[in-house]
Amino acid sequence: VVDDGRTTPATAGTTVVDHIGLLVTNDPARGAGPLGVLHDAHLVLDGDRVVAVGTGPAPAADRRIDAGGRCVLPGFVDSHTHLVFAGDRSAEFAARMAGRPYEAGGIRTTVDATRAADDGRLRRSAARRRAEGRAAGITTVEIKSGYGLTSEHEARTLRLGRELTPETTFLGAHVVPAEYDGRADDYVELVCGPMLTACAPHARWVDAFCERGAFDVDQCRAVLDAGRRAGLGGRLHANQLGPGPGVRLAVELGCASVDHCTHLDDGDVAALAGSATVATLLPASDFSTRQPYPDARRLVDAGVTVALATNANPGSSHTTSMAFCIALAVREMRLTPDEAVWAATAGGAAALRRDDLGRLAPGCRADLVVLDAPDHVHLAYRPGVPLVSVTIEAGRVRFPGADAPD
Numbered sequence: 001v002v003d004d005g006r007t008t009p010a011t012a013g014t015t016v017v018d019h020i021g022l023l024v025t026n027d028p029a030r031g032a033g034p035l036g037v038l039h040d041a042h043l044v045l046d047g048d049r050v051v052a053v054g055t056g057p058a059p060a061a062d063r064r065i066d067a068g069g070r071c072v073l074p075g076f077v078d079s080h081t082h083l084v085f086a087g088d089r090s091a092e093f094a095a096r097m098a099g100r101p102y103e104a105g106g107i108r109t110t111v112d113a114t115r116a117a118d119d120g121r122l123r124r125s126a127a128r129r130r131a132e133g134r135a136a137g138i139t140t141v142e143i144k145s146g147y148g149l150t151s152e153h154e155a156r157t158l159r160l161g162r163e164l165t166p167e168t169t170f171l172g173a174h175v176v177p178a179e180y181d182g183r184a185d186d187y188v189e190l191v192c193g194p195m196l197t198a199c200a201p202h203a204r205w206v207d208a209f210c211e212r213g214a215f216d217v218d219q220c221r222a223v224l225d226a227g228r229r230a231g232l233g234g235r236l237h238a239n240q241l242g243p244g245p246g247v248r249l250a251v252e253l254g255c256a257s258v259d260h261c262t263h264l265d266d267g268d269v270a271a272l273a274g275s276a277t278v279a280t281l282l283p284a285s286d287f288s289t290r291q292p293y294p295d296a297r298r299l300v301d302a303g304v305t306v307a308l309a310t311n312a313n314p315g316s317s318h319t320t321s322m323a324f325c326i327a328l329a330v331r332e333m334r335l336t337p338d339e340a341v342w343a344a345t346a347g348g349a350a351a352l353r354r355d356d357l358g359r360l361a362p363g364c365r366a367d368l369v370v371l372d373a374p375d376h377v378h379l380a381y382r383p384g385v386p387l388v389s390v391t392i393e394a395g396r397v398r399f400p401g402a403d404a405p406d
């Protein structure tokens, strides 16, 4: 790949990406199948937007990126992460692989480490993980709080998260902190009151962990209702470790997304299918906790909109690789490679209610990935191989960036 614009810092002017062997647009009106696939294609970018998509010879532009016959697809939209944290839980992972069960309470280990870290350390480690994800093709990331669990520490997490993305989520109801042991309702009152007031200015979304060992359905409803009154959109962690009422609560409250969705009954699937709530599946956490995978095939066949996300976090899913999630979704959750790639791009955009992301069509944000592969199937076909050769985010080449070694 020749990147003529490598030393051009700003997004000003037009860029052509040409000689694209296979282009995934996710725009069925523009190309073949649900992925809107075009062959021998080009893209024209102006500033941070896509302005034209076509086949054959490309028009003149200020800069040219030659894809050399490779595959280009929309950048991955990672709609569920916990990127701002301190500490390491590899010993817990090793113990779990040796047979200890996964429980929600392990989150407290990260809470202690995160509270103890200063802003600089949290900022640097989160930026490092963001760069890691960008190098793996992630152009949009959502970031949750939930490792502070005091008004001050939750607001700090969201403030630092905002430096990396506008898609920040207040997750004060992640776990009951140790100092509130046996007083979960008192903690929920704090979350819905002063903590929400401190956090709402730094957040777009509110989320809660609806699970045995975390928060019950009434507590989650209180948190999401309070968040909505403060102007935040709803999301929910639910049905990860066992069946429960979380999925139906998310649908009832019109949440943008309900995440995990491993243990679903027919009523849950029917509720999702008749709703605008996206089922966001997080297979890397099922992998790392040796839990069953959700049945993505059943969801897609029922007409549910499915997204894939990394759930990047130190306890249950310490990865920033969407390609790994795609491979798991294909191998273990019975999605086709086309469906998995759609879920990791357009599905993630739907989970964030963003119609400018996850597609390559005029007006969309210029977020795209050049794969070192002839087609997108290679993401699942070549598991564990880093196939992203260029990541363009809002029209700028961010990987390999101007500061990347030659």
Ligand SMILES: [Zn+2]
Binding pocket: 080, 081, 082, 237, 311
């Ligand atoms: Zn999560």
